[in-house]
């Protein structure tokens with residue numbers, strides 16, 4: 001990760017006005033392409049790394065001059081990325097089906113502010129899981145319900161400080177043992193009155209989520225597409241002179257593996273174009289379609305490739321064994337299958 005910080009990756013999602021590389025929707029493509037390429041080399045590093053721009057998008061994609069507290073926090077949070085601080089998220093909760101607005105975590109206000117970053121402080125209590133980059137990230141985004149309030153609220157935890165203090169308010173309950181995305185440290189954690197800072201946005205947090213959604217889904221899609229790119233290139237190399245000897249079934253499976261990959265690239269291009277158009281709701285719709293379609297196509301493409309390459313791909317020594325599992329992550333990333341299809345159905349009728 002240090003090399004990626006040195007290369008300026010963490011500054012890339014920070015708006016140019018604040019010293020970073022984000023020049024608006026036109027920057028979506030180079031940012032996604034960077035993670036796509038990185039994922040071909042190491043999907044876990046790419047997935048942990050991509051959480052940084054997806055979380056910062058909650059701030060970077062929504063400006064509000066009439067909300068001085070939001071503007072102040074936005075500038076301060078985005079400035080942390082300019083000094084190499086890494087952001088992640090541990091918002092998912094067991095039983096929420098991946099809907100982070102359906103949180104059961106409780107937030108109670110406490111006095112004062114965070115030492116460095118502006119925003120009201122709370123104490124959070126609840127169970128979270130799938131915190132990709134836990135122990136690596138400096139700050140992690142999460143959601144909770146504030147006692148006495150209707151809707152859910154969004155927060156961030158200064159995880160690095162809590163870990164350095166060996167705080168009992170934040171502890172790992174289950175270490176990550178994923179069959180895919182093995183190196184992501186997506187641990188489950190117990191928040192036991194842990195200190196957190198509330199997002200200073202004055203309004204429903206789904207506005208922030210909607211403004212960021214298209215870009216977030218393009219970034220997740222890029223990570224899994226990078227795995228498929230690499231798998232197709234590797235399979236092509238391995239088949240090499242064997243192409244002439246493939247049986248009819250293998251010829252069809254290989255052709256369809258390549259077709260699935262091509263279709264996934266078209267879906268990804270579709271969301272990138274929608275994000276570049278700068279219309280957040282259209283980008284959100286395109287994003288959910290591209291992410292879901294690519295999740296299906298990536299699984300299908302990998303399965304067909306392994307059918308052609310043979311049983312050796314089942315060996316842990318074969319990269320196809322972990323690529324097969326790595327690509328399955330996309331269907332579970334936000335919004336996971338069930339939640340995604342709720343939205344797909346809702347938005348399929350007009």
Ligand SMILES: Cc1cc2nc3c(=O)[nH]c(=O)nc-3n(C[C@H](O)[C@H](O)[C@H](O)COP(=O)(O)OP(=O)(O)OC[C@H]3O[C@@H](n4cnc5c(N)ncnc54)[C@H](O)[C@@H]3O)c2cc1C
Nearest residue numbers: 089090091092093094095096097098130132181329332334
């Ligand atoms: C590789 C990978 C990386 C991810 N990275 C992140 C990340 O960085 N940050 C993040 O926030 N999310 C992350 N996610 C999570 C993702 O966004 C979804 O939240 C998650 O996949 C949804 O899981 P689920 O479908 O199992 O539903 P969940 O509802 O989350 O889990 C269902 C599980 O909870 C149990 N359960 C059901 N009801 C209850 C209940 N009432 N009480 C207790 N347990 C119950 C069930 O037995 C089942 O095992 C990641 C997921 C994957 C696969």
